[in-house]
Amino acid sequence: MTRKLAFATAALLSTLSFSSFAADSNITVFAASSLTNALNDIAAKYQKETGVKTTLSFASSSVLARQVALGAPANIYLSANEKWMDYVEQKGAVIDNSRVDVLKNSLVMVAPNDYPQNNIKLTASWDLSKALDGTRLAVGNPANVPAGRYAKQSLEYLKLWQQAEPLLAMANNVRSALVLVERGEAKLGIVYRTDAEISKKVKIVATFPAGSHKPITYPMALVKGNATPAAKAFYEYLQHDEAKAIFKQYGFGSVN
Numbered sequence: 001m002t003r004k005l006a007f008a009t010a011a012l013l014s015t016l017s018f019s020s021f022a023a024d025s026n027i028t029v030f031a032a033s034s035l036t037n038a039l040n041d042i043a044a045k046y047q048k049e050t051g052v053k054t055t056l057s058f059a060s061s062s063v064l065a066r067q068v069a070l071g072a073p074a075n076i077y078l079s080a081n082e083k084w085m086d087y088v089e090q091k092g093a094v095i096d097n098s099r100v101d102v103l104k105n106s107l108v109m110v111a112p113n114d115y116p117q118n119n120i121k122l123t124a125s126w127d128l129s130k131a132l133d134g135t136r137l138a139v140g141n142p143a144n145v146p147a148g149r150y151a152k153q154s155l156e157y158l159k160l161w162q163q164a165e166p167l168l169a170m171a172n173n174v175r176s177a178l179v180l181v182e183r184g185e186a187k188l189g190i191v192y193r194t195d196a197e198i199s200k201k202v203k204i205v206a207t208f209p210a211g212s213h214k215p216i217t218y219p220m221a222l223v224k225g226n227a228t229p230a231a232k233a234f235y236e237y238l239q240h241d242e243a244k245a246i247f248k249q250y251g252f253g254s255v256n
Contacts, residue, residue: 025230027054028073030064032080032146032218033173034105034192038250039078042243052230060173062144068223069093075231078102078220078238080174080192081146085219094221102239103218104253106193107150109206112184120206124159128167131188136169138180138189147174150213151190157212178202192216194251217255 031039036058043054057064057074065084068077069091077094079085088094109120120131128137140148148170155161169186171177174195181189182201189202196204222235237243244254 030074031078098222110202138186141170153213
């Protein structure tokens, strides 16, 4: 009986140890919607190379930031906007000095492929209402979606905001804004270049000058209390050449 008990105890401890290791090896990443395709590919490659599975949760940076601040079980937060990374830092939700800018992007105007114009000159005299042909301009909600904030900044810079504001179709993330244009529900939309380039249903009709909005950078940080060895390893991987090559395939620029 003593030998059987010892064997059973050893087996139980072995099982618990393995379960603990498996739990520590799981990684959850909260990331901006515009990173969906690139991060899915990176996570798949990483799992093939290491066996470590990554759970990816995509939404607007603002939604994810609030969840992280409230203690959501994420290991890594990757934002499309400096403001929301500032927010989680101020809330003490990420590890000090783990914040790093990893990517950059640009802003474009898109239209369905059958839209009659291919090149729109964005000036204060442009008739946006006529160009929309009874529809609306699809954008992320400027109140909380980074792409929408950049869109507002650019439209204000070009002296088009007053004309555009009553014509907006405001989406809860940049991918939703893209879908409105893909379906033809909005004849024009403002999205990141990376989103435009992955869609086969839209075309780029204008590019916003880099100086018309704040630089579009993607900061990343480790979430406090959840910075496991596996999370730290993936955090480092996202900054190295293999991951950078995939981000580049989707049109993202590298900060470093």
